[in-house]
Amino acid sequence: MKILLYSVGKPHDSYVKQGIEEFTKRLNKYFQAEWKIIAPPKNAASLNEAELKKQEAKLILGQLNAEDFLVLLDERGKQFSSPQLANFIQQRANESTKVIVFLIGGAYGVDELVFERANFSLSLSSLVFPHMLVRLVLAEQVYRACTILRNEKYHHS
Template sequence: MKIALWSVGKAHEAYVKAGIEDFSKRINNYFKTEWEIIAPPKNAAKLAADVLKKSESELILSKLQKEDFLVALDERGTQLTSEGLATQIQRCANMASKRMVFLIGGAYGLDESVLQRANFQWSLSKLVFPHQLVRLILAEQIYRACTILNHEKYHHQ
């Protein structure tokens, strides 16, 4: 199974880039991993929030394959423990999914059409984080889940 990490927005900022690259490299020891940064429309600043979300959703949905298992990060989603995330990843691998896509939406979140397509909606926290930090947290948590699945010492209980 491949793990794809998608984020709507700009390239990784320098202050998180090294961490994202490090955790992505570590995840590659368990699952092939790829990042895709989805650029918002060029006129994004001039668009109303709902129009921008709709525009982003069309791009996102066009990139998804029918068999992709989509995890949409959304503040209204289900919160998981690290062990719970590991279980979700294992379930997806057991279903023989070719690709598990973790999606971080744009500045205004994800359009309802993307949330309806999602196989799972996940909330990292009730707190709001900058998108750049969400990328780093996501990469670290996926790595942590991989170590939990492999009974390694990284995650202490």
């Protein structure tokens, strides 16, 4: 199974880049994993919120294949413990999912079309975080889930 981590926005800021790269490298020991940063539309500053989300939705949906399992990160999504996230990933592998995509939407969230396309909605916390920190937390938590699946020492419950 391949794990793709998508985020709408600018490239990783330097204050999180090293951590994201480190956890992604570690994650690659378990599954092929990579980040794709989806740049917002060039005219984003001139668009209202609804139109910006529609434009971003076109960019996001254009990156997905029909068989990709899309996990949308959203504050209203289901919250998991780390072991539950591990089980969720294992279930996808057991179902022979070829690609699981974790998506961090734009600054205003995502358009309804992306919600409709999503196979699952996940919340990392009921707190709101800057997008850059969400990228780091997501990379670490997916890595942690993989260590749980292998019964390795990284996670202590």
